[in-house]
Amino acid sequence: MGNTKKRITPGTGPKRCLRGFVLLLLLWAPGVALGGEQVVVTNANPTQKLSRHRLKKILLGKAKKWSDGNKIVLAVLTRGPTHDAFIKKFARKTPKQFTNYWRKMVFSGKGKMPKSFANEKKLMAFVAITPGAIGYIDSATPKRGVKILPVK
């Protein structure tokens, strides 16, 4: 490495710190979805990662069981920027299309409305105690009783 010291010019310090912080955040928080949403499941769920295709099937009620045989129980937020961004990104639907899709499922008898929650705290509390449950939170939200499932 040598003993050469690099001169830090004024103004570069804070920028470097910010870049470093962002890099640290990305490395420290595995499975952070682009845009900051994270998939959460119960700690007991043996699944280690999820493909985007499989996640979309879960969001649309077409995937019914985990590999351990547990029923998949979908938990969604009622509204908000985290919900909007997550549904657009992974279900490939707008929030209105997503709601209409599930109404079609309900009124044709092909499915039941996902469990919905007004905020991430309540959603996490449900996922933490419900076998097979899956939901999503913002990456900035401290996780409690759940584990993050990386989406590849």
Next chain:
Amino acid sequence: MKQTPRPMVPTAALLHLALFLATGLLSSLGGLRSAGAEEVAIHGFLSQGYLKTQGNNYLARTKSGSFEYAEAAVNFSTSVADDLSVGLQFFTRELGNLGNLEIELDWAFGDYSYRDYLSFRVGRIKMPYGLYGEIQDFDVVRSTVLLPQSVYYLALRDMLVSFNGVSIYGSLDVESLGTLDYQLFGGAVMVPNAGESSIAYYFANEGYSAEADLQIFELTDLKNKYLIGAALKWETSLEGLVFNGTVSQYQAKAVGLVNPDFTRMLEALNRKPENWTEHLKFTLSDIVFAVASAQYNLENFTGTFEFARYTFLNHSNLAPVIPHTTLDQIRWYLQLEYRLSDYVQAATYYSSIDDRNDARKARAGTIPAHSAYMKDWAISIRFDITDSWLVKLEAHYFDGTAQVYTIENKNHPDLERFWTLLGAKTTVTF
């Protein structure tokens, strides 16, 4: 066609409901509780529409404006085990002479989920038909007041909405091609109050003579011997592009009564056959409803094309006086939908019906040319006032009368070739 009202809730529906509630009650008492037992989910909707036409009555007495266009439903569903769920839905509607707000069992079945690629349903099941057949009654999940009537003709709903039987279904991932959702089904269509059904009304129109202003015959019962069908949806690897195909085949028998006035007319003309009877029997064979669909979805835009072919052979025991008939129709539409905001969505479609048999009659000069086809240009706007309340407004311009009933237009049986329809609908969902 309005006859003596039958019991508001059919006995079979009461039995289904009793079994369902017993299951739920036992589950809640812990008798059948398992890791998958859940509370009962309840959903429903109320929908009221208004139709006004200029030129011809259509679906109801619409030339004077009609509120006889309403639907309502309530459903109950729960999981009794991780793999097994049950549910049922009651539905009622009024559309002109049809429905009469009598409650019917729309669907009621048990669903066993073995794997994503293999699941089973047994009971009364919604009929796979095109992209929207299973949800054609539910105003909240479509952008227009009327679905394109070429493929989703409200008057034929009773044959296309649900059946008693078994369905095998699943979802298969095909690498690089996307996802295939399949369904194989079989059973029989149980038409509620068959003598007042949309099928009976269709034949009532067929059995009406405008020249004599005489209802020659009416159906009193319809029995579907069997139904088999298949559906396949391909969600391609190109995001938003979907192809769908459904086909169903039926065999059915219908019975009816010939109007004694018609018999007297035959006698007066010395044309009554020796073996004449006023008990009419139709044997409907090779009834096929096939639909091919393509849809492309972007974030706020949806483009849909659907093509349908309807065919059947009808053998009459009173031919040639009441003749054998065939049906051979080509039906299609193209629809564009665009969501302008979270609260407003616009749609437009062009819909087309061509009846090949009537086209031959038109060329022979026995019926007006416009009776053999119907083209429909529609524009619609939907307002989502809240998450659970919407209002829709719609306008149609028609060329042709293939689907307009003479029985609803006795004052001008030749019908108006060019006519219009204005529609409005409001729906509350819970």
